[in-house]
Amino acid sequence: METLNxxxxxxxxxxxxxxxxxxxxxxxxxxxxxxxxxxxRVIRANIGDCHASGNQVPVTYIRQFLAGCTYPPLMDSPDFPSDIKQKVERLLSVCGGKSLGAYTESQGLIAVREDIATYIQERDGYPADTSDIYLCNGASDGIKTVIKLLMNNDATKPSGIMIPVPQYPLYSATLSEYGAHQIGYYLDEDNNWALDIDELERAINAAKDRCTPRGIVIINPGNPTGQVLSRENIENVVRFAHKHRLFILADEVYQENVYLPGSKFFSFKKALMDLGAPFNQMEMASFHSASKGWHGECGSRGGYYELINIDKDVRVQVNKLISASLCSAAWGQAMMGAIINPPKEGEPSYELYKKERLDIVNRLKQKAELVSKLFNSVEGVKCNAVMGAMYAFPRIELPEKVINHAKSKNMAPDAFYCFQLLEKTGICVVPGSGFKQKPGTHHFRTTILPPVDQMADMVEKFRTFHMEFLREWK
Amino acid sequence: METLNxxxxxxxxxxxxxxxxxxxxxxxxxxxxxxxxxxxRVIRANIGDCHASGNQVPVTYIRQFLAGCTYPPLMDSPDFPSDIKQKVERLLSVCGGKSLGAYTESQGLIAVREDIATYIQERDGYPADTSDIYLCNGASDGIKTVIKLLMNNDATKPSGIMIPVPQYPLYSATLSEYGAHQIGYYLDEDNNWALDIDELERAINAAKDRCTPRGIVIINPGNPTGQVLSRENIENVVRFAHKHRLFILADEVYQENVYLPGSKFFSFKKALMDLGAPFNQMEMASFHSASKGWHGECGSRGGYYELINIDKDVRVQVNKLISASLCSAAWGQAMMGAIINPPKEGEPSYELYKKERLDIVNRLKQKAELVSKLFNSVEGVKCNAVMGAMYAFPRIELPEKVINHAKSKNMAPDAFYCFQLLEKTGICVVPGSGFKQKPGTHHFRTTILPPVDQMADMVEKFRTFHMEFLREWK
Structure with missing residues (x-):
C-alpha cells in the first residue's frame, strides 16, 4: 500500500x-x-442497465445486424432481412480482411463515422465531419481521453475542471486520478435542478486561486438529476465558457432519453452554431453512448465523441495518443453504428423495430412520471420531475441523531441510510453523497428501470422502511 | 497547443x-x-493483424459462439452445434438479464474468469483464482492499468519501469503519458535477443539516481524481436526482480505463438511457483490477449491479466479503480472466453476447429522460418531466427551518408530508409527506432503475416530496393 499510486x-x-x-x-x-x-431478492436500482433490469430484451434489428457482422454465413439464410444484410456488407467492406476481427482505424470504422455524421447533421441542422468523430469504448473512455488533453498541471496550480453538483462520479474519479482540481457548481434543486449562470461565476471565482480553470462539464439530460436544459440556458453556458476560455465537455449520452411533454433536447453543438461568431469557433466535445438511449446496450461499451474546432496541431496529438491503444472494440463500433442508423420506413426490418421501440419508450415515459409521483407521496421525501435520463434523485430529510451517528462511524449520513435500506428491504440505490450534493442535504439516486409493478412495490417497501427509520432515529 | 497536456x-x-x-x-x-x-498496392507488414493480412479468415467455432451470444434465437436452428449452444447458454446465464448488453462485473464475467483459471492451471500446473483475473479491453488496457498502480512520482524522483530495448512502443508511450522514467535494458542481438542479467543490473544501477525503480516489463515471446526465453533465463529474471523489489509485468500475449522446434513457452507465474519461497510470494501481473495467438481476433479488444500475490488492501483499490470504467466490453470478454476454452475432442465442433487451427498454425510456422531465411539472403541484412510472436526485426547496415542526411532532416536514419522503401515498393514496415534499439544500429520490424507467395515477392522487391539504395547512398 505504501508504494501504490x-x-x-x-x-x-x-x-x-x-x-x-x-x-x-x-x-x-x-x-x-x-x-x-x-x-x-435484491432490487437493483443502482445502475442504468436496461437489460439487467429484467424488464427489457435486446432489440431484434440491432442483434441481427451484430450477429451478421460476427458470422457472415448467417446472412445466406432466406430469413435474414435484406436491409440488414446490406448494412452488414457495407460495414464489413471497410474492415481489414472484411472481418470485425481486424484492428480498425484508431478513430473508428469510416462507415460508422459517416452514419454518426449524418445523425448529427439531422439532429442539429449543421454538417458534421467524419474526421471530428472518434469511436471509443463507452462514453467513459472518451471522457477520460478528452479530460486528459486538458491536464496541464504544474507544481503550484493544477488544471481545474468545472463539474455539476450533483455530478456523475466518473468525473470526480477521473479528476482525482489525474490530480486535477474539481470546481463544483451547484444545480438548483428548488428550481428542478436548473443550471444558474451566477452560480457558475461564483464557482469559478472561488476556485481561481487554487487552479487554472480549463474546462466545463455539462450533463444534459442530467445524471443523477434528470433535468433537461432549455435552449436559452445552454446558450448562456456557452457565453460563460467563452468569457472564461473554457473547453466545453457536453455529456449528452441521454440525448434520446427525454420524457416530459414540452421538454426537448438541444445539443451544445447546435447552440454554438446558432450563436454564430465568435461562439461557433469554440472548442468543445460532445459525448454519446450505445449504453443509454432506450435500447440500452451497455455491455457493448460502444460510444463516440465529436471534437469540434480543435486546433490542427492538437488534433495530430489526439490522433497519436489514441493510436497507442490501437482502436476501440470493433463490436462496440458496430453496435454504435446499428443504433445511430436504424431501419427506415419501408425497409423490411422497420415494422418490428418500430414496435419494439415504441414498447420500450412508452414504458420508460410511464415510469419516469410514476417514480417522482410515488416518491413525493412519501412523507419527508421530495423528488423533482424526471424530465429525462434514467434516474430520480429524491431528497430525504434525515434526523440530527442519524447524522451524528453516521459521522461517528465515519460515514456519510445518506450512505448509512442507504445501507439500512438495503439490509432491511433489499432495495439497492446509490447514496447522494456519491454524486456530491449541497452540504447539509441528503439524497439517493434510483433508476427508473425496474418493471412498473416492481417499482410500485419498491416504493411501498421504501415507504414502510422510511417511516420506521424516522421513528427509530427521531 | 500551448495549453495541451x-x-x-x-x-x-x-x-x-x-x-x-x-x-x-x-x-x-x-x-x-x-x-x-x-x-x-501497399503491402502492410507493419502490424500484427491476422485478419487484415488477407490470408486468414475467422475461426468458425469462435464466430458461431459469439453470434449465438449476440442473438440467441439463432441457436434454435438444428444446424447450430450443440456444444456451442451449451457454451452460449452457460455464458448468458451469468449476464444481467441473460444479455451481453448488460454491464458485467468490473473484473469480467465469472464464467469467462473460470475458464481462464482452468486454462492457467492446465498451462502451469498451479491453481489460479478467479478473483485474481481481470478482463480488459485488449492487453494494452490492462498494461496501462497495472503501470498506473505503480506510479508514485514525486517532484524529485519519478517512478521508473524497466523495459526491454527493443520494446513494444505501448510501454514507452504509456510511461511518457504517466510522466514515469523508462529504464531501458538492451536485449543481446548477437545472441538471438537473449536477456542478460548483467545488463539488467547495469541498467537499474545507471537509472537509480534519476528514478525509483518499481517494476520490470518482460515481453516473452518477444515483440518486436521474436525470441522465446528459456526457463533458466526466466528464473534469473525473477531472482533479479526479487533482489530489487520490482513488480513483474509479464507481457505474455504471444504465449501461443512459438514456432521454432525445441522452443517452449514458460510462464513467469510457473517460474515464480517452481522457485518456491520467497519468490512464490512476489507480486506480478501476466497479460494475455484475444488479438494474438493464431486466431488473431484483434478487433474484439479482448484481453485479461492475472494479478498474483497482491496485498489485499491494494486489491480493494484496484477493484475500485477499474469499477470507475464499469467493465470491459462484454463481446471482447465472450471472445476471450471462446479462445481460452476451445472445443474438446469428441464434441461436435471439434473436427472443423482442429482443421482450421492446423491450417493457420502450419502457415505461421512456415512463414516464421521463411522470413528470416529470406532476409538473411539479402546483402547487408542480418535477421535473427523468429522463434515466436509474429515479427522479424532485421538489422540493416546504413551508409554514413544516409545517416547524416537523415539527421539533417531531423529523422531517424531507419525512418528515412523505411519511408523510401514505402515510396519505392509499397512495402510498409515500422522503423526500428520506433521500438528503440542500441545506438548506432538500424532495424525495421516486419510481420510474418502476409501470404507465403506475397512474402517471397515482398523480399524480392525489398532486395532490389535495398541494393539500389546502398548504391545511391554509398
Whole structure:
C-alpha cells in the first residue's frame, strides 16, 4: 500500500461502491440458500442497465445486424432481412480482411463515422465531419481521453475542471486520478435542478486561486438529476465558457432519453452554431453512448465523441495518443453504428423495430412520471420531475441523531441510510453523497428501470422502511 | 497547443506512426485511380493483424459462439452445434438479464474468469483464482492499468519501469503519458535477443539516481524481436526482480505463438511457483490477449491479466479503480472466453476447429522460418531466427551518408530508409527506432503475416530496393 499510486486512493465511484458490493454479497447468499434476510431478492436500482433490469430484451434489428457482422454465413439464410444484410456488407467492406476481427482505424470504422455524421447533421441542422468523430469504448473512455488533453498541471496550480453538483462520479474519479482540481457548481434543486449562470461565476471565482480553470462539464439530460436544459440556458453556458476560455465537455449520452411533454433536447453543438461568431469557433466535445438511449446496450461499451474546432496541431496529438491503444472494440463500433442508423420506413426490418421501440419508450415515459409521483407521496421525501435520463434523485430529510451517528462511524449520513435500506428491504440505490450534493442535504439516486409493478412495490417497501427509520432515529 | 497536456507531446507510437499514415494515404490515392506510384498496392507488414493480412479468415467455432451470444434465437436452428449452444447458454446465464448488453462485473464475467483459471492451471500446473483475473479491453488496457498502480512520482524522483530495448512502443508511450522514467535494458542481438542479467543490473544501477525503480516489463515471446526465453533465463529474471523489489509485468500475449522446434513457452507465474519461497510470494501481473495467438481476433479488444500475490488492501483499490470504467466490453470478454476454452475432442465442433487451427498454425510456422531465411539472403541484412510472436526485426547496415542526411532532416536514419522503401515498393514496415534499439544500429520490424507467395515477392522487391539504395547512398 505504501508504494501504490497515491492518486488512486482518492478515486471514488459510488455507482459500484460499497453498497453495491454488499448487494452482490447478499444476492450470492440468497442464491446459496440463505433465507435470513427480511426479503427474498435484491432490487437493483443502482445502475442504468436496461437489460439487467429484467424488464427489457435486446432489440431484434440491432442483434441481427451484430450477429451478421460476427458470422457472415448467417446472412445466406432466406430469413435474414435484406436491409440488414446490406448494412452488414457495407460495414464489413471497410474492415481489414472484411472481418470485425481486424484492428480498425484508431478513430473508428469510416462507415460508422459517416452514419454518426449524418445523425448529427439531422439532429442539429449543421454538417458534421467524419474526421471530428472518434469511436471509443463507452462514453467513459472518451471522457477520460478528452479530460486528459486538458491536464496541464504544474507544481503550484493544477488544471481545474468545472463539474455539476450533483455530478456523475466518473468525473470526480477521473479528476482525482489525474490530480486535477474539481470546481463544483451547484444545480438548483428548488428550481428542478436548473443550471444558474451566477452560480457558475461564483464557482469559478472561488476556485481561481487554487487552479487554472480549463474546462466545463455539462450533463444534459442530467445524471443523477434528470433535468433537461432549455435552449436559452445552454446558450448562456456557452457565453460563460467563452468569457472564461473554457473547453466545453457536453455529456449528452441521454440525448434520446427525454420524457416530459414540452421538454426537448438541444445539443451544445447546435447552440454554438446558432450563436454564430465568435461562439461557433469554440472548442468543445460532445459525448454519446450505445449504453443509454432506450435500447440500452451497455455491455457493448460502444460510444463516440465529436471534437469540434480543435486546433490542427492538437488534433495530430489526439490522433497519436489514441493510436497507442490501437482502436476501440470493433463490436462496440458496430453496435454504435446499428443504433445511430436504424431501419427506415419501408425497409423490411422497420415494422418490428418500430414496435419494439415504441414498447420500450412508452414504458420508460410511464415510469419516469410514476417514480417522482410515488416518491413525493412519501412523507419527508421530495423528488423533482424526471424530465429525462434514467434516474430520480429524491431528497430525504434525515434526523440530527442519524447524522451524528453516521459521522461517528465515519460515514456519510445518506450512505448509512442507504445501507439500512438495503439490509432491511433489499432495495439497492446509490447514496447522494456519491454524486456530491449541497452540504447539509441528503439524497439517493434510483433508476427508473425496474418493471412498473416492481417499482410500485419498491416504493411501498421504501415507504414502510422510511417511516420506521424516522421513528427509530427521531 | 500551448495549453495541451505536455506529456502527450512526448507520447510516440510507431506502429501507427507517420509511415503508416503515409501508407494509408497512398492506398487511398491508388483506390482513387492514381497510377503514379511504382507499385499497384501497399503491402502492410507493419502490424500484427491476422485478419487484415488477407490470408486468414475467422475461426468458425469462435464466430458461431459469439453470434449465438449476440442473438440467441439463432441457436434454435438444428444446424447450430450443440456444444456451442451449451457454451452460449452457460455464458448468458451469468449476464444481467441473460444479455451481453448488460454491464458485467468490473473484473469480467465469472464464467469467462473460470475458464481462464482452468486454462492457467492446465498451462502451469498451479491453481489460479478467479478473483485474481481481470478482463480488459485488449492487453494494452490492462498494461496501462497495472503501470498506473505503480506510479508514485514525486517532484524529485519519478517512478521508473524497466523495459526491454527493443520494446513494444505501448510501454514507452504509456510511461511518457504517466510522466514515469523508462529504464531501458538492451536485449543481446548477437545472441538471438537473449536477456542478460548483467545488463539488467547495469541498467537499474545507471537509472537509480534519476528514478525509483518499481517494476520490470518482460515481453516473452518477444515483440518486436521474436525470441522465446528459456526457463533458466526466466528464473534469473525473477531472482533479479526479487533482489530489487520490482513488480513483474509479464507481457505474455504471444504465449501461443512459438514456432521454432525445441522452443517452449514458460510462464513467469510457473517460474515464480517452481522457485518456491520467497519468490512464490512476489507480486506480478501476466497479460494475455484475444488479438494474438493464431486466431488473431484483434478487433474484439479482448484481453485479461492475472494479478498474483497482491496485498489485499491494494486489491480493494484496484477493484475500485477499474469499477470507475464499469467493465470491459462484454463481446471482447465472450471472445476471450471462446479462445481460452476451445472445443474438446469428441464434441461436435471439434473436427472443423482442429482443421482450421492446423491450417493457420502450419502457415505461421512456415512463414516464421521463411522470413528470416529470406532476409538473411539479402546483402547487408542480418535477421535473427523468429522463434515466436509474429515479427522479424532485421538489422540493416546504413551508409554514413544516409545517416547524416537523415539527421539533417531531423529523422531517424531507419525512418528515412523505411519511408523510401514505402515510396519505392509499397512495402510498409515500422522503423526500428520506433521500438528503440542500441545506438548506432538500424532495424525495421516486419510481420510474418502476409501470404507465403506475397512474402517471397515482398523480399524480392525489398532486395532490389535495398541494393539500389546502398548504391545511391554509398
Amino acid at each position: 497515491p492518486r488512486i486512493l482518492d478515486v471514488e465511484y459510488a455507482v459500484r461502491g460499497p453498497i453495491v458490493i454488499r448487494a452482490a454479497e447478499i444476492e450470492k447468499q440468497i442464491k446459496g440458500g440463505n433465507h435470513s434476510f427480511p426479503f427474498d | 505536455p506529456r502527450i507531446l512526448d507520447v510516440e507510437y510507431a506502429v501507427r506512426g507517420p509511415i503508416v499514415i503515409r501508407a494509408a494515404e497512398i492506398e487511398k490515392q491508388i483506390k482513387g485511380g492514381n497510377h503514379s506510384f511504382p507499385f499497384d
